[in-house]
Amino acid sequence: MTELAATDPLPKPKRDIAPILLPIALALLMIPLIGSTSSWLTLTAASLAMGMMIFIMASGLTLVFGLMDVLNFGHGAFIAVGAYVATLVLAPFAASVQADSLWVSLAVLAPAALLSMAVSGALGLIVERVLILPVYGQHLKQILMTTGGLIVAEQTLYALWGPQIIPMPLPASLRGSFILGDVAIAKYRVLAMLIGLAVFIAIQLVLNRTKLGLLIRAGVENREMVEALGYRIRRLFLGVFMTGSALAGLGGVMWALYREQVHASMSDDLTVLIFIVVIIGGLGSIGGCFIGAILVAMVANYGGFLVPKLALVSNILLMVAILMWRPRGLYAVTSR
Amino acid sequence: MTDLLKLSGVHTHIGRYHILQGIDLAVPQGQTTMLLGRNGAGKTTTLRTIMGLWQASSGEISLAGERIESRATPDIARLGVGYVPESMAVFSDLTVKENLVLAARDGPLDDTQLDWIFGFFPALRRFWLSRAGSLSGGQKQMLSIARAIIEPRKLLLIDEPTKGLAPAIVMALIECLKEIKRKGATILLVEQNFFAARELGDSVLVMDNGTIVHRGEMAALAVDVPLQERLLGLSLEAHQ
Numbered sequence: 001m002t003e004l005a006a007t008d009p010l011p012k013p014k015r016d017i018a019p020i021l022l023p024i025a026l027a028l029l030m031i032p033l034i035g036s037t038s039s040w041l042t043l044t045a046a047s048l049a050m051g052m053m054i055f056i057m058a059s060g061l062t063l064v065f066g067l068m069d070v071l072n073f074g075h076g077a078f079i080a081v082g083a084y085v086a087t088l089v090l091a092p093f094a095a096s097v098q099a100d101s102l103w104v105s106l107a108v109l110a111p112a113a114l115l116s117m118a119v120s121g122a123l124g125l126i127v128e129r130v131l132i133l134p135v136y137g138q139h140l141k142q143i144l145m146t147t148g149g150l151i152v153a154e155q156t157l158y159a160l161w162g163p164q165i166i167p168m169p170l171p172a173s174l175r176g177s178f179i180l181g182d183v184a185i186a187k188y189r190v191l192a193m194l195i196g197l198a199v200f201i202a203i204q205l206v207l208n209r210t211k212l213g214l215l216i217r218a219g220v221e222n223r224e225m226v227e228a229l230g231y232r233i234r235r236l237f238l239g240v241f242m243t244g245s246a247l248a249g250l251g252g253v254m255w256a257l258y259r260e261q262v263h264a265s266m267s268d269d270l271t272v273l274i275f276i277v278v279i280i281g282g283l284g285s286i287g288g289c290f291i292g293a294i295l296v297a298m299v300a301n302y303g304g305f306l307v308p309k310l311a312l313v314s315n316i317l318l319m320v321a322i323l324m325w326r327p328r329g330l331y332a333v334t335s336r
Numbered sequence: 337m338t339d340l341l342k343l344s345g346v347h348t349h350i351g352r353y354h355i356l357q358g359i360d361l362a363v364p365q366g367q368t369t370m371l372l373g374r375n376g377a378g379k380t381t382t383l384r385t386i387m388g389l390w391q392a393s394s395g396e397i398s399l400a401g402e403r404i405e406s407r408a409t410p411d412i413a414r415l416g417v418g419y420v421p422e423s424m425a426v427f428s429d430l431t432v433k434e435n436l437v438l439a440a441r442d443g444p445l446d447d448t449q450l451d452w453i454f455g456f457f458p459a460l461r462r463f464w465l466s467r468a469g470s471l472s473g474g475q476k477q478m479l480s481i482a483r484a485i486i487e488p489r490k491l492l493l494i495d496e497p498t499k500g501l502a503p504a505i506v507m508a509l510i511e512c513l514k515e516i517k518r519k520g521a522t523i524l525l526v527e528q529n530f531f532a533a534r535e536l537g538d539s540v541l542v543m544d545n546g547t548i549v550h551r552g553e554m555a556a557l558a559v560d561v562p563l564q565e566r567l568l569g570l571s572l573e574a575h576q
Binding site for chain 1 (some may be wrong): 387389408409410413414419421425427428429430434437438439441483
């Protein structure tokens with residue numbers, strides 16, 4: 001037997017914590033600029049809640065980008081469909097939703113969210129089979145097909161629900177804030193943070209502790225080699241696409257409750273933010289997506305407070321700055 | 337001796353380029369067949385075509401008598417074909433352990449097989465929980481080969497395993513491949529390193545311009561300097 005380079009020194013794997021420190025540094029930097037500690041805490045909590053909702057909507061898209069190399073410009077359709085489907089459950093049970101008991105409200109919200117995820121996921125199955133499958137590897141056609149799909153979805157929603165904005169009031173038990181001294185943190189934002197964190201942990205557990213997760217991570221890096229090991233990656237593609245669509249549906253419900261309204265083009269502004277998150281996070285990176293979503297939300301909230309006129313371009317500036325620092329995003333996974 | 341793998345009149349086009357121009361070859365069961373030739377002769381394309389990574393435009397490929405030329409890559413792999421690409425293609429973001437867990441498709445890692453692999457590649461045991469991306473080039477090559485042999489395979493397709501490696505690592509890899517061969521593996525091995533080819537090969541195929549230009553015993557080619565010069569000379573001239 002031969003000692004094959006057993007004594008070769010191996011460079012210690014460096015833990016790349018710079019991206020993790022970035023939102024922390026940004027938050028700390030804002031303390032003197034904002035001046036008031038209570039305003040800073042409120043803005044930071046709002047950023048984290050908004051970031052978690054964007055993360056939920058963007059996490060599926062980044063995996064679809066990374067694993068399938070698919071430019072899905074129609075991702076917003078799943079967000080809107082998710083929100084509309086939730087109204088089917090919430091409207092008939094409006095009295096329960098507005099009950100004083102948190103548990104009664106959650107007993108209606110949870111099935112509404114689950115139904116939204118199921119319908120969005122099923123729609124994802126149809127979109128992947130009908131729109132994406134014929135155009136794998138053809139980016140321009142993917143953009144055309146998915147943009148067309150988004151327009152069709154929006155118009156279908158208008159046809160089914162009408163052009164008016166549908167109110168989706170926040171449950172009474174989730175209104176109001178937790179008061180900590182001078183600081184008020186909205187209850188719904190805390191719930192959004194908890195759900196976002198739970199989704200992040202669940203995705204991380206699946207990706208890091210299961211063979212399915214290993215396959216997804218390997219597929220993001222080298223699809224061809226995964227196939228050469230005997231795994232049918234097309235099925236994996238479909239599963240990831242459906243999961244990403246379902247998460248977008250969940251994000252749609254949460255966002256609609258946050259804004260207390262639903263309309264067919266509700267995802268138009270969000271889609272830009274989601275794409276920025278996916279790009280600055282690094283295509284296919286869930287960790288990068290998580291940090292990117294928090295950064296985008298922080299820049300939107302802090303920027304909106306400090307320099308309202310810059311609010312429209314602040315996230316574009318953030319993306320430019322991040323890509324100048326790390327051209328392939330915070331945590332580059334694929335070489336695409 | 338029966339042929340495990342047979343290619344008859346295989347043509348492969350990549351875009352508008354006609355790369356394989358009617359390949360006929362046979363890989364006998366239990367033997368190591370060397371595939372030699374200059375850069376661009378079509379060796380890698382031959383392996384990728386067998387593996388289904390590029391579709392043959394015409395011709396027949398059979399593995400143990402079963403036609404595979406129109407099968408998808410995962411199905412070919414499931415027939416017992418292990419593939420070690422030229423780029424090694426280890427999953428850098430995964431640990432050494434995770435790379436091997438994925439390669440062991442049919443179940444959990446077999447401890448006996450692992451010990452056998454660690455016998456050749458102690459570095460893999462040492463860096464078991466390290467990210468594959470942080471390994472050296474030689475260690476990545478070890479991992480790539482370990483991935484192909486973690487489960488019993490009917491056929492191993494190995495593409496230039498010694499490329500770019502230090503001489504000491506090349507020698508060690510040759511020893512490893514000899515051991516795999518002694519266990520009865522059937523191997524189709526692309527190699528540019530003539531020393532490695534001479535050490536490992538039972539039979540040899542030489543490619544040029546997408547066709548097989550020579551086939552015979554490796555031992556005969558190893559001692560026939562004029563033949564070596566003729567084959568290499570042809571290749572060099574074609575390359576100029």
